[in-house]
Amino acid sequence: GQVFKLEDYRPSDFRIPATELTFDLAPERTLVTAELTIERQPGVAAKTPLVLDGDGLTLVSLAIDGEAAGAASFRATPDSLTLRSLPAARSFRLTIVTEIAPAENAALMGLYLSNSVYCTQCEAEGFRRITYFLDRPDVLSVYTVRIEADLKTAPLLLSNGNPGETGELNGGRHFAVWHDPFPKPSYLFALVAGDLATVSDSFETMEGRKVALGIHVEHGKQDRTTYAMDALKRSMKWDEERFGRAYDLDVFNIVAVSDFNMGAMENKGLNIFNDKYVLADPETATDTDFANIEAIIAHEYFHNWTGNRITCRDWFQLCLKEGLTVYRDQEFTADQRSRAVERIGDVRTLKGHQFPEDQGPLAHPVRPRRYREINNFYTATVYEKGAEVVRMIQALLGPDLFRAGMDLYFERHDGEAATVEEFVKVFEDAAGRDLSQFFLWYQQAGTPNVTAKARYDEGARVLAIDIEQSIPPTPGESRKKVMHIPLAFGLVGPDGSDMDWKAVDGASVENGVIHLRKRKHALRFSGVSERPRLSLNRGFSAPVTLSVEENRADRIFLARHDGDLFCRWQALNTLMVEVLIAAANLCRDGRPPDFPADLVALCGDIAADESLEPAFRALALTLPAEADIAREMGSNIDPDAILAARTLLAEAIGSAHAQAFAALYGALDSKAPFTPDSGSAGRRALRNIILDYLAVSSGEASLAARQYADASNMTDRAAALTVLATRHGESTDKAEAFADFERRYRTDALVLDKWFQIQAAAPGPAAVETVRALGEHPAFSLTNPNRLRALVGTFSTANQTGFHRADGEGYRFFAEIVLQVEKKNPQVAARLATALRSWRSLEPGRKALAREVLLRMSSAENLSADLRDIVDRTLA
Ligand code: B3K
Numbered sequence: 001g002q003v004f005k006l007e008d009y010r011p012s013d014f015r016i017p018a019t020e021l022t023f024d025l026a027p028e029r030t031l032v033t034a035e036l037t038i039e040r041q042p043g044v045a046a047k048t049p050l051v052l053d054g055d056g057l058t059l060v061s062l063a064i065d066g067e068a069a070g071a072a073s074f075r076a077t078p079d080s081l082t083l084r085s086l087p088a089a090r091s092f093r094l095t096i097v098t099e100i101a102p103a104e105n106a107a108l109m110g111l112y113l114s115n116s117v118y119c120t121q122c123e124a125e126g127f128r129r130i131t132y133f134l135d136r137p138d139v140l141s142v143y144t145v146r147i148e149a150d151l152k153t154a155p156l157l158l159s160n161g162n163p164g165e166t167g168e169l170n171g172g173r174h175f176a177v178w179h180d181p182f183p184k185p186s187y188l189f190a191l192v193a194g195d196l197a198t199v200s201d202s203f204e205t206m207e208g209r210k211v212a213l214g215i216h217v218e219h220g221k222q223d224r225t226t227y228a229m230d231a232l233k234r235s236m237k238w239d240e241e242r243f244g245r246a247y248d249l250d251v252f253n254i255v256a257v258s259d260f261n262m263g264a265m266e267n268k269g270l271n272i273f274n275d276k277y278v279l280a281d282p283e284t285a286t287d288t289d290f291a292n293i294e295a296i297i298a299h300e301y302f303h304n305w306t307g308n309r310i311t312c313r314d315w316f317q318l319c320l321k322e323g324l325t326v327y328r329d330q331e332f333t334a335d336q337r338s339r340a341v342e343r344i345g346d347v348r349t350l351k352g353h354q355f356p357e358d359q360g361p362l363a364h365p366v367r368p369r370r371y372r373e374i375n376n377f378y379t380a381t382v383y384e385k386g387a388e389v390v391r392m393i394q395a396l397l398g399p400d401l402f403r404a405g406m407d408l409y410f411e412r413h414d415g416e417a418a419t420v421e422e423f424v425k426v427f428e429d430a431a432g433r434d435l436s437q438f439f440l441w442y443q444q445a446g447t448p449n450v451t452a453k454a455r456y457d458e459g460a461r462v463l464a465i466d467i468e469q470s471i472p473p474t475p476g477e478s479r480k481k482v483m484h485i486p487l488a489f490g491l492v493g494p495d496g497s498d499m500d501w502k503a504v505d506g507a508s509v510e511n512g513v514i515h516l517r518k519r520k521h522a523l524r525f526s527g528v529s530e531r532p533r534l535s536l537n538r539g540f541s542a543p544v545t546l547s548v549e550e551n552r553a554d555r556i557f558l559a560r561h562d563g564d565l566f567c568r569w570q571a572l573n574t575l576m577v578e579v580l581i582a583a584a585n586l587c588r589d590g591r592p593p594d595f596p597a598d599l600v601a602l603c604g605d606i607a608a609d610e611s612l613e614p615a616f617r618a619l620a621l622t623l624p625a626e627a628d629i630a631r632e633m634g635s636n637i638d639p640d641a642i643l644a645a646r647t648l649l650a651e652a653i654g655s656a657h658a659q660a661f662a663a664l665y666g667a668l669d670s671k672a673p674f675t676p677d678s679g680s681a682g683r684r685a686l687r688n689i690i691l692d693y694l695a696v697s698s699g700e701a702s703l704a705a706r707q708y709a710d711a712s713n714m715t716d717r718a719a720a721l722t723v724l725a726t727r728h729g730e731s732t733d734k735a736e737a738f739a740d741f742e743r744r745y746r747t748d749a750l751v752l753d754k755w756f757q758i759q760a761a762a763p764g765p766a767a768v769e770t771v772r773a774l775g776e777h778p779a780f781s782l783t784n785p786n787r788l789r790a791l792v793g794t795f796s797t798a799n800q801t802g803f804h805r806a807d808g809e810g811y812r813f814f815a816e817i818v819l820q821v822e823k824k825n826p827q828v829a830a831r832l833a834t835a836l837r838s839w840r841s842l843e844p845g846r847k848a849l850a851r852e853v854l855l856r857m858s859s860a861e862n863l864s865a866d867l868r869d870i871v872d873r874t875l876a
Pocket residue numbers: 123124262264265266299300303322375378
């Protein structure tokens with residue numbers, strides 16, 4: 001396949017100032033008429049050919065300035081339309097008619113049918129599956145769209161922008177016209193047509209615009225939109241208050257569809273969502289679902305300014321909209337919920353998804369320099385690390401200058417397709433700062449390692465800290481440049497409060513932040529009255545792997561007393577990881593580990609500490625996931641030993657505090673009706689982690705079985721089911737609960753996904769057979785991405801012992817499925833296949849088996865560009 005390179009960017013020779021589309025919709029044969037106003041850019045010769053992108057298209061007719069084009073004047077293939085003899089005038093009109101079949105579109109890119117609803121997905125390059133176009137983000141056009149469809153099956157007709165004329169047509173058909181006054185790239189085009197129920201509301205912007213809000217869902221699901229609508233209105237308000245950005249059209253529509261390749265899509269004025277991220281009520285959705293809905297509704301809404309009003313010049317700049325918009329949605333959640341809890345959650349996500357990417361064969365910079373398939377670059381690095389980079393800019397400048405920079409960004413680039421350089425420049429200009437070394441965060445892949453060592457001189461009352469950075473090589477980048485790493489810090493005194501200090505070499509220390517700009521720093525702080533504990537990288541100010549040379553007692557102390565809640569969590573988590581790695585090594589040698597009493601005691605104290613919010617206590621008590629332990633081990637991974645160690649530590653903590661935990665479990669039992677607010681969610685999270693400890697230490701299934709039966713909401717019910725699957729896999733209670741769950745929810749797809757998911761995650765060697773059998777279940781489907789991810793995605797990413805079973809059966813099953821999926825939906829198959837990216841860290845036996853299966857995939861016939869790209873890079 002072709003390799004696209006950042007340095008090859010060239011502006012287009014042509015513009016398309018106006019695009020008029022007419023859709024004559026039918027499942028098997030939809031006619032698309034595109035009337036394009038084409039304009040040659042100044043200085044471009046009249047003989048320069050116009051090459052439009054296509055993907056699998058059938059051309060029906062072509063006219064230039066209203067005249068049918070002669071066969072000799074153009075060349076149409078499914079993948080391009082080339083016009084060689086064009087009118088001499090700078091501007092002319094092209095009329096292109098193409099024919100497409102939405103019902104046959106299983107890739108879910110372009111125009112497709114989901115549950116009899118026509119919908120589109122055009123990012124990144126799906127518009128070219130609808131009509132020939134300059135399908136690139138720097139070609140902005142004003143769209144007018146006319147949709148014609150059957151009145152009966154498609155009473156609702158939506159597109160971007162504001163609604164225009166509507167009316168009836170012959171033959172039971174009708175039409176609607178939409179006009180979007182904001183020039184936009186083709187990837188933001190959207191169309192929806194179908195029979196959906198509409199929930200309406202309204203929002204008045206700070207500029208006095210009254211916006212009609214609509215959420216469109218399957219009939220009967222209207223009651224499940226309350227939370228999404230509320231989240232939307234809160235997002236609109238927050239963007240006004242925090243960033244001064246108001247909504248700009250008369251309508252804002254959200255459509256929920258059940259077949260969707262990812263979470264949601266920010267099409268101008270018409271966001272299309274995976275219904276999983278819209279529909280929620282207490283009976284069917286968990287607290288996690290509610291939180292995801294809030295975050296994704298906000299994320300897509302915030303794209304209206306960061307992504308739509310200012311879009312990307314090319315796809316290498318993807319983080320310009322994604323990293324920034326993730327940063328914005330994280331800040332929104334932090335403001336709506338608990339800032340510390342949100343930060344810990346975001347860092348867990350970053351470490352769980354982005355660190356392994358950065359440390360493996362798929363590592364790439366936040367702004368990649370080359371790609372073969374752009375859809376494979378919607379990654380944790382672009383999104384989550386991209387957000388961390390924006391967060392660091394905010395921390396470097398402080399809130400006021402950061403806001404000034406954002407204001408300048410909107411002022412300078414509104415209506416444009418911008419670059420990352422232009423984004424960083426607004427902050428340099430607003431703050432009068434040089435961010436050239438900082439810019440390496442966009443250019444260099446890999447997670448920096450930072451090591452720190454502190455020495456206290458009692459006589460001189462001086463603390464010396466030696467800090468060093470190093471960045472491991474990543475594919476295509478063997479030598480790394482020294483980065484600018486901002487580390488927020490504090491010196492914690494014996495009473496737990498922060499101590500005073502004075503930086504001897506002030507140049508690297510500013511407002512409580514150590515700025516690493518060299519490979520090594522020897523820092524000295526004077527006036528330090530007693531030996532402090534070093535609290536470093538507070539709030540996770542930089543996305544690095546940090547190792548501080550300190551003893552267990554120091555870590556325990558910080559976990560108990562650090563004034564920065566993130567660092568408290570981090571200290572405890574680091575302790576747990578260390579202990580678990582040591583225990584896993586013993587387990588592998590068949591020797592019984594034993595766990596330090598101070599750590600076990602600390603867990604009991606945190607559980608009981610009423611001064612800490614329950615959500616924080618729940619996070620602190622959550623043991624590092626098996627995959628986290630594996631990542632920290634780095635090499636020679638044996639997932640069975642890791643699971644054994646983790647289970648034993650849970651047992652040790654649970655039995656040490658059995659009585660106190662049982663009391664806490666009872667005390668947290670709420671009889672109040674369910675509300676999805678973060679306080680209540682936090683109490684449920686704490687109670688459910690306590691349930692897990694009680695279950696693993698007692699071995700009694702009855703408690704979880706009772707919670708399952710008595711649950712008044714899905715959070716508690718799914719948590720009980722998870723405990724039954726994880727801790728009581730052989731019990732009849734477990735079997736009965738799963739049978740009951742299936743009976744109750746067999747007609748509710750989103751809930752049934754949880755049934756597949758919880759079983760797919762249950763650890764142990766039998767998981768492969770369980771998952772294989774579920775793959776034969778009548779409700780399983782290879783074509784519905786949610787169902788596929790619930791079973792196969794969960795198995796391959798959240799079931800270490802099952803997926804990595806020592807005989808390779810997990811890999812073989814997985815490869816079979818991926819190869820079947822990729823025939824229909826290459827994008828989803830390629831995403832699934834990334835589950836093998838850390839294969840080189842496995843112990844030799846599993847490593848060889850994983851490699852075998854990757855080679856098998858690589859040699860499969862007619863591999864899609866999507867899967868080929870992932871498999872080749874993973875093996876490289
Ligand atoms: N921009 C979309 C993602 C599109 C993915 C295309 N493969 C959703 C989002 O990030 O908001």
